[in-house]
Amino acid sequence: MGSAYKRIVVVGGGTAGWMAATALATALPAHTVELVESEEIGVIGVGEATFPAIRNLHRLLGIDEAEFLRATQGTYKLGIEFRDWRVRGEHYFHTFGDLGDLSGPDCLWGHFRRLDDASLGTLGEQCLPSVMASMGRFQGLASEENKPFNYAYHFDAVLYAVFLRKLALQRGVRRTEGRVVDVRRRADGGVAGLKLADGRELAGDLFIDCSGFSALLLGRTLNEPFIDFSHWLPVDRAWAVPSEPDGTDMTPYTRATALEAGWAWRISLSSRIGNGHVFASRYLDEERAREQLLRQLDGRPLAEPRLLRFTTGHRQRCWVHNVVGLGLASGFLEPLESTSIFLIQSGLGHLIPVLQESPAPGAAEIEHYNTGMTRQFERIRDFIILHYCLTARRDSALWRDVASMELPETLAFKLHAWRQAGVLHQYAWEGFDAHSWLAIHAGMGHWPERADPGLEELTRAEASQALRQRRARFAAVAAAMPSHDAYLRRVLAR
Template sequence: MTPAHALPARIVILGGGAAGWMSAAGLATALPGTAVEVVESEAIGTIGVGEATFPSIRQFNQLLGIDEAEFLAATGGTYKLGIQFRDWRRPGTHYFHTFGDFGPLTGPMALWGQFQRLGAQCDGGLGEFCLPTVMAQHGRFQTPSAGDGLGARYTYAYHFDATRYGAFLCQLAQQRGARRTEGQVVAVARHADGRVRALQLADGREVAGDLFIDCSGFASVLMGQTLGQGFVDYSPWLPLDRAWAVPAARAGDALAPYTRVTALEAGWSWRIPLQERTGFGHVFSSRHISEERAREQLLAQLDAPPLDGARLLRFQAGHRERFWHHNVIAIGLAGGFLEPLESTAIFLVHNAIGRVIQLLTQSPAPQPELAAEFNAQQTRQYARIRDFILLHYCLSERRDSAFWQHMTQQALPDTLAYKLHAWRETGVLHNYDDEGFDETSWLAIHTGMGHWPQRTSPWLKEVPVAFAQAQLAQRHAAIAQLAAHMPRHEDFLNTRLAGTRRARPPRGDTP
């Protein structure tokens, strides 16, 4: 599509890593006439641990023309059907948030409504009526097929090494014309009106640009330090501010097609299975537990020997007051951070890149209007995801530590309080604009935590009990049969990877 206004001739990205090279690959692909340059320094490390994502990463990869098998081989990736939450409702319980559907969400045959009505007469929990949940429980995987009915009603994501993903996209972006400049930024030159003119490097070089993308991580060199954009603090709601991360050897058990998240004394731990190793981490509140005790709790979660020492990350939940100011756009950690409970870090990066590309190529408005629209969308989305993360905590029945007492009894944002009221009182799954998660995801958390509506539509009771029972039984049996005939996750992955060469870069053709 031909833009209705002039595109920036030179886009400079400060910082590499996954965010920087995702930005470079996306912009170089979508704006082939624009010069894209990434400035990064090998002396400055990146925050790269085993990453979990959700299904939108597939659309981003597809837009870049990335072959799935090459991507999985290059990043040590595996498939992900969702997240298993352990000990969240109370110790000893678990449930899945998976990327499938629960049938109709409204109307007389709303599956969850009929299940609540007839649950005592049904086999298993509500999760057993969702195909990817059953697949995950049994370690099965195959890609959806439109020809098998229920099998088409789910999607999937990936686990992968974020550092290797950044390197993979670095090659792709350079194949498509992006330039890499090695150097450490020591100063930022600005125009008289406040816009950034150039990055000044330690060796005296200058890298000038028309539009700058800040992917400098928590340092937020351009948006925070240079332009002075303040921070909107979410820590009153999300006090978790530290994370230990450690890689471990592959355990001897089957390769799980899901992330495992376990609630702990003052936070939670993750387990992310990759091809050659397993990533473990512990996200916690330093107000409620010491760093050393949190590290001990992480190491107790390991099911195989560690491959390296545990690394400590410090952060604060929230985002910059603006994500786009003057001619600078902050993407990734430079713009904000939310604890990775629902694997939103990579999503927030590629979603922001998509918005930037859309605004640059489709909007006739001058830059201030583009920036205002981008800032409004980004601010809403961070708040929506914040609320979804909070949902996991406020529904918990745990009161066994000071942390859980705080998280389950705190005052909630009005946006979340209204959603909870709507569901509890009427069974309505209310969504706002710029949500990160759809109604099915909210349903999975509500029902997984045992949070059912107090009142539902009388329409549900107009369906004869025998008919509703038969429909539920039919779906339950069909899902069990489909999952039973699927290959094991590791077998499917190995078949998918057959014939690929490890770390082979993707083709440079523009999709």
């Protein structure tokens, strides 16, 4: 057994630090939780997009949705619209809804593909939140037990950290202002304490490294190796800039538009638009990338663009001795599918039960945690690569290279299973379910080579009628909903 973890020290504020402090203080009331951060350092905070798991966290923390949205300039998110990813001029939605039965004689996508009838529209029109997104409509769930779709949020990351900080302090978290200048080690290699610039020292039993890309404890102190994914995901820079609203309705979805050497995001917040350009510096210089971002803006920029530099990948282990890395300190995957906050939440979701079950986790528990987090990074990595490797674009070096690159074996097997037999294979620790994988396959026009013979059990006329009825029903349901703007104003007025 390891040493008992009664005093937990979170190193770094921002989204990761205050998420960790709030969750740990809520779930482990018998523990002491202290967070150390420096106002000198600041945080990396641009407009954040999330996916539905964040609502589970908010329920566990007792966060009121309206209060959260008001505090963070938040809006609702039904998913992502992908523009120009397969070829220029095409777009599709990946939203948080289901696409019916995925196998067997009632397989919805199977009948859609089998009929190959342009009058049926796109497969996305068989998914309620995709129809809502295309119409700019939104309505909350009538019942969590009987939900017809799911949703997430857009919000200002800096304001979110401020919101969580207030909640954490109310729940007993101690905040210490200070810059860490040295780390005192234990005899076994772990961390014993932190020395601050003013001479103070902080001791702890467990340290949560939320120090961002610097990875002060996990990287600089413990020298945990970094597993580099840039062979498959070459983007390594991002320009970010807020802009004025363009006067149109706020879109209840993120927009990701493929460009020459990467892609641009657009996120509607209640007071501004968040914009960014994620690109690969080996294909495009920083100044030209900045110019491409500014050309994408719908309204006047509200600040000078900020440049972020990064490498996609993760630490070989996220838990080493008595240090657990969360957020950017543990790894980073480009924000194409809004997974940064999910990975923080996933790390906490697997750490907290370990600490609840045992005051002194041993080697087996730590190894299980590390294996799970490694798999989580790998599964999400594969899902993001999927967006690139299916492209039909050959108009620039990036798109030619990603279309022909050698894939991770885990993804190659999934693609083989899909192409040969229409099987949406799922591993353990997946970040995205089979419906999400199907949305990307369908949006990129990537279909199996063979159809399931069992589909013939339903006549073409019966299949066509079922698809037309579902399409018409979702169109009518979405049309009866309020606009996203109107619904959001109603919630914020509570």
